[in-house]
Amino acid sequence: MLDKEDLQVPVMEVMSRNLVTVQPKETVDLASKLMKDKGIGSLIVVKEGKPVGIVTEKDIVAKVVAEDAKPSAVMVKQIMSSPVKTIHPHESIEDAARLMAQNKIRRLVVLEENSLLGIVTENDIIKMWPSLIELTREISMISSERPDASGVRGYCELCRAFAYNLQEIQGQLLCRDCRER
Numbered sequence: 001m002l003d004k005e006d007l008q009v010p011v012m013e014v015m016s017r018n019l020v021t022v023q024p025k026e027t028v029d030l031a032s033k034l035m036k037d038k039g040i041g042s043l044i045v046v047k048e049g050k051p052v053g054i055v056t057e058k059d060i061v062a063k064v065v066a067e068d069a070k071p072s073a074v075m076v077k078q079i080m081s082s083p084v085k086t087i088h089p090h091e092s093i094e095d096a097a098r099l100m101a102q103n104k105i106r107r108l109v110v111l112e113e114n115s116l117l118g119i120v121t122e123n124d125i126i127k128m129w130p131s132l133i134e135l136t137r138e139i140s141m142i143s144s145e146r147p148d149a150s151g152v153r154g155y156c157e158l159c160r161a162f163a164y165n166l167q168e169i170q171g172q173l174l175c176r177d178c179r180e181r
Helices: 028-038 057-065 093-103 122-128 130-144 176-180
Strands: 042-047 050-056 107-112 115-121 152-155 162-169 172-174
Touching: 028 042, 028 057, 042 115, 050 057, 050 107, 093 107, 093 122, 115 122, 162 176
Parallel strands: none
Antiparallel strands: 042 050, 107 115, 152 162, 162 172
């Protein structure tokens, strides 16, 4: 069980400091190769040393592959998520998890006085406190989503998150996110 003191650990204790960045004018094929070579799922997009966005594997799949675009003809700035969501290194893991849940994102860039220090991901938090992300997602969902008359309220059988709009797909009750995967 999570102890309230565990949640007060600062982001700087779990963030990754080994940042891999890319310029906005680089092509998606270069960004993809960089992610593959480094074994990572995202790159921070920087311009003049400042983070201006983030590009993820999901961005590449949804905005390049699914659109049948040529990766060498698409620039990172065309598919990156911007503005980038940030957090201060002294903010708590609880605050980071809540911010991720509220914004439905999985990564936060860690900034201190406009200086890029690192990145904290949902996986970084899950490694230390597996139940925290689920808890914040449930709270976010309960407070932001209205019941859907076409679905059932409960826990998704795939991701285990609470949802108001579960629907049966191939014998499983799934939330909207899992149905769309």
